[in-house]
Amino acid sequence: MKDIVQRFLKYVSFDTQSSENNPGQCPSTEKQFRLAEYLLEELNAIGMQDVEMDSHGYVFATLPASKGMEQVPVVGFIAHMDTSPDCSGTDVKPRIIENYDGTDIVLDAEEGIVTKVSQFPELLHHKGEDIIVTDGHTLLGADDKAGIAEITSAMAYLIEHPEVKHGKVRVCFNPDEEIGCGAHLFDVEKFGCEWAYTMDGSEVGELEYENFNAASAKITINGISVHPGYAKDKMVNAALLATEFAQQMPENEVPERTTGYEGFFHLYQMQGGVEQATLTYIIRDHNTQMFQMRKRLILDMCERMNEKYGAGTFLPEVKDTYYNMHTQLVDKPHITDIAKSAIEEACGFAKVVPIRGGTDGAQLSFKGLPCPNIFAGGLNFHGRHEFLPIQSMEKAMMTVVNICKLVAEAK
Numbered sequence: 001m002k003d004i005v006q007r008f009l010k011y012v013s014f015d016t017q018s019s020e021n022n023p024g025q026c027p028s029t030e031k032q033f034r035l036a037e038y039l040l041e042e043l044n045a046i047g048m049q050d051v052e053m054d055s056h057g058y059v060f061a062t063l064p065a066s067k068g069m070e071q072v073p074v075v076g077f078i079a080h081m082d083t084s085p086d087c088s089g090t091d092v093k094p095r096i097i098e099n100y101d102g103t104d105i106v107l108d109a110e111e112g113i114v115t116k117v118s119q120f121p122e123l124l125h126h127k128g129e130d131i132i133v134t135d136g137h138t139l140l141g142a143d144d145k146a147g148i149a150e151i152t153s154a155m156a157y158l159i160e161h162p163e164v165k166h167g168k169v170r171v172c173f174n175p176d177e178e179i180g181c182g183a184h185l186f187d188v189e190k191f192g193c194e195w196a197y198t199m200d201g202s203e204v205g206e207l208e209y210e211n212f213n214a215a216s217a218k219i220t221i222n223g224i225s226v227h228p229g230y231a232k233d234k235m236v237n238a239a240l241l242a243t244e245f246a247q248q249m250p251e252n253e254v255p256e257r258t259t260g261y262e263g264f265f266h267l268y269q270m271q272g273g274v275e276q277a278t279l280t281y282i283i284r285d286h287n288t289q290m291f292q293m294r295k296r297l298i299l300d301m302c303e304r305m306n307e308k309y310g311a312g313t314f315l316p317e318v319k320d321t322y323y324n325m326h327t328q329l330v331d332k333p334h335i336t337d338i339a340k341s342a343i344e345e346a347c348g349f350a351k352v353v354p355i356r357g358g359t360d361g362a363q364l365s366f367k368g369l370p371c372p373n374i375f376a377g378g379l380n381f382h383g384r385h386e387f388l389p390i391q392s393m394e395k396a397m398m399t400v401v402n403i404c405k406l407v408a409e410a411k
Contacts, residue, residue, distance in 0.1 A: 004153040004397055005390055007042075008132070009094055011035065011145040017089040018082035018179045026056040026185055027082070027175035033057050035081050039148070039173055046156045048171075056175065056185050057081070063155050063169040072167025072411045076196030077154075077400055078360060078371070079147030080177035083139060084382040093135040096390070102127040107136030107384065115385045122203070122379050123387070130390040140386040142378025146393050147199035148173055150376060154400035166404035167411070170196075174360065180321055183363035193369060195335045197403065198361040201375035204392035205347040207339050209329050209372040211355035211362045212263070212284040213291035214321040217298045219245065222313055225275040236309065238277040242270060245305060245314070246279060261286045261354050263294060286324055286354055322358050325365040325372070335370050338410070342402035343374070346395045374399060 014035040022028045036057045043051045048061040059081075065072060083089040097105065102124055105115040113136030117123050134140045151171050158164055170193050174182045177200070201208055223238030249265055258264045263285030271278050281298065285291040295318050302314040329335060336352075343350040355362075361371030377392030 003156065004149050004393055005096075005132075007152060008142075008145060008149040008388070008393065010038075011148055012092045012094055012141040014038065015090045015092075016082050016141075017085060018176045019085055020179050026181065028179060028181070029082075032081055032175045036173065036175070039081075039152075042152060043155075043171075046152070047159045048155060054187070058175070058186065059173040060191065061155075061171050063158060063166070063171075065168040066162065066165040066408070069165055069167045069408050069411070072408050073194040074168045074170060074192055075403065075407050076170040076172065076191055076193035076369075077151045078172045078174065078196055078198045078364075079151055079200060079376070080144045080174050080182050080360060081148065082175050082178050082182075083141050083143065083145075084178045086382045087139040087384065088137070089139055089141055092138045092141055094132050094140060095135065096130060096132050098130045100127055100129055100131050105133055105387075107134060111136065113137075113384065115387070120380060120385060125203070126389045126392075129392075132388045132390065134384055134386060136384050139381070139383055140378065140388060142376065142386055142388040143381040144177065144200045144376060146378050146388055146396070147376040150199050150393060150396040151400055153397045154404075157397070157401055158404060164401065164405055165408045167408050169404055177360050180358070182360040183367065186360070186364060186367070188364065188367050188369045191369065195332070195370040196361070196364065197339060198359050198371055198373045199376050199396060199400065200359050200361070201355075201373045202377075202379055202381070204375055204377055204389070204395055205343055205349050205351050206353050206375040207336065207343055207350055207372060208353055208355040208359075208374075209336050210286060210326040211322075211324055211358050211373075212286055213288060213323050214358055215283040215291070215295055215318055216321055217281040217283055217295070217316060217318045219279040219281075219298070219302060220315040220317075221245070221272070221277045221279070222315070223274050223276060235274065236313070237274050239273055241305070241309065241313065242272060242277040242279050245301065246270070248301060259356075263287070263290055265294065265298075283318075284356075288324065322362045323366060325362040325370075328365040329370050329372065332370055334410075336372055338403055338406050339372055339374060339399075342399045342406055345402045346398040
């Protein structure tokens with residue numbers, strides 16, 4: 001299993017951070033091409049066929065069916081190359097802690113950067129395992145370079161073990177998942193699969209096929225700027241109106257106070273001054289009716305604020321981003337049943353959990369490619385405290401192998 005670790009360590013040496021500042025460009029950052037080009041070489045080297053990259057950096061490859069398995073349904077595996085804009089991915093310095101002892105992990109002693117068990121109790125689930133951590137100054141990139149390593153290593157395993165029969169398998173490594181665009185230019189027809197799985201989940205053993213319905217809301221607040229010495233009954237301070245709006249939002253329906261299937265409003269950006277200000281929210285809910293109600297609340301609040309401060313003061317723009325994939329999978333239970341069995345074989349158990357976020361698979365499911373999400377093993381994504389148990393990565397790799405085997409056996 002050393003190869004999977006070496007693959008992952010190589011992948012994180014590439015800075016592939018995506019950016020929301022280049023709308024219309026795919027990939028959003030040129031540096032994602034560097035990892036894509038490396039993956040082209042690697043996939044060819046391990047013996048994959050039809051290896052290619054399109055003009056937008058999507059990498060495709062094929063593992064041909066075992067002899068006599070040509071009629072088995074074609075299944076795909078997908079992982080994304082980019083890392084989150086939330087934290088630097090430049091000059092990642094991973095470190096392997098062997099036989100983790102369950103104590104706090106010092107990432108940088110000089111600067112006092114410590115991953116504390118009290119803050120991240122999930123560490124204790126991996127006591128005795130070997131885990132990969134950062135140096136405290138970047139994210140790790142397990143989201144989703146662990147998924148790429150697991151898929152590539154599973155393909156190499158199947159090529160090296162022809163006794164494991166399987167149908168035709170397709171893989172794709174795509175850009176820009178972290179900014180919600182990974183599936184936008186994904187060519188489902190070219191991929192040619194009956195269904196697929198993203199290897200982009202978190203904790204070992206988890207299977208996800210219910211995700212948030214998602215929308216964004218940008219609220220522009222128009223004020224009136226007047227010299228403060230002569231502002232009485234004239235000035236309208238957009239910055240203060242923005243804080244008034246934010247304070248009226250449901251205080252407990254925020255990410256830091258919700259869990260499981262509970263939805264939320266997340267104010268993640270607030271900008272402006274007296275003349276104009278903007279509030280940017282993301283809106284999330286698993287329940288379709290509640291999702292619609294949340295969007296309606298934003299619009300209704302803007303309407304009430306306009307009644308108070310004048311028409312055109314609050315200008316909302318609400319856009320849907322993606323929807324709950326469960327609606328596209330509920331009548332195709334074999335897709336999740338096979339995944340559950342494969343995970344149980346690799347891990348000894350399988351745990352179905354809701355995704356408190358979204359994946360490319362959610363969007364792809366609505367483009368005609370049913371696509372649940374399987375654990376990749378990393379935890380604490382998008383920050384310096386991200387870590388990856390090696391044993392979880394190995395089990396994810398074997399889950400991919402098991403799926404290929406089970407699909408062939410069920411033909």
